Amino acid sequence: MKKIIVASVIAICGCSKGSSGEPEKTPAISISDVATREGNTGKNAFDFEVRLSNSFSKPVTVSYSTADEFAKGGEDFVAVSGGTVTIPAGQTTGKISIEVNGDDVREGNETFSVRLSGPVNATISRGIASGRIGNDDTRIAFSNEGFDAPATYPGYSLLWSDEFNGTSLDQAAWTAETGDGCPNLCSWGNNELQYYSGSPNTIFFQDGKMIIEAANEAFGGRNYTSARIKTQGKKAFKYGRIDIRAKLPQGKGIWPAFWLMPENSVFGAWPRSGEIDMMELLGHEPNKVYGTVHFGPGPGSTQISRSTVNAAGALSNAFHVYSLEWKEDQIQWLIDGNVFSTISKADLGTNNYPFNEAFHLIVNLAVGGNWPGNPDASTYFPAWLIVDYVRVYQ
């Protein structure tokens, strides 16, 4: 009779009976997140704790598997499918150990997940945990392959160059702009999402290159950090040839640009004094480069914009040289020495031609905005704009 009563208790409350003779509660399992550094060599254990809400008189088992997020099984960690962990009777904690592959290459802080299923003698209260592999590296991996410009051109002499062979930004030539454009030009006038933090994580130097990094890192009220540098007040140019050798990033919502703005705005506020966009790329069209001029009476822009497609594929695959050939009443855009757009004074029609004045250079890496659209789940961060040199000939 007593056993029948106990059985009915089990049926009603899902309880079992412990050694004390009191009804015991079926435990609930939860798994905790892990966030730790990647490590630089070998395999490093990321230990996920599984915990029972209460001890139980029988062993508890639960299955687990890993799932890729930006961290990929086989590449960043050792994927597990159908693993099992047992928490012995009377205990409340167990451990799921996932092996993370260490390396010395700078990456984003990538995550994967560990998912619990099929509990025995327990229920699941928190069944998905995040494993965050923290970047602990400083150097990015890239090759120097690609087009390189000649060092000299007939009829030109080198006026100024930055070969980016040092370890910091040349303050005599460049200013790193900070902020989100507010209050005067919030979101830099384009609904861009990044905050130019000015931190060494957003501009760094490696192997004779300047690297601008856009990261999905919250800062200054924005969800992304990046960098923007300009020569305003330090280096301004009128006419000549400008060569910039660079490897461009790609990905939805990634928007690198080399562009020029008027040093003195002698014809008034934008766009009346003009804007020359030497190179722009929208990360979802990684093989296409745009060259544009903005002009006109305003307040909106009148523009002439042309593009060219790199037949060899994404411009992130190799270095290319982006150039302007700029003369009185004419501007040409080139990639790897080939002209893809020519604009002359006559093309502006009855508009004032503002491009026979001095302009300064801007190099930036934007995230999101009206033209490229915003990043999505496919966008890999960090994104890197790798610049080998800027050379100005006259």
Ligand SMILES: [Ca+2]
């Ligand atoms: Ca590492």
Ligand SMILES: [Ca+2]
């Ligand atoms: Ca790494």
Ligand SMILES: [Ca+2]
């Ligand atoms: Ca260089």
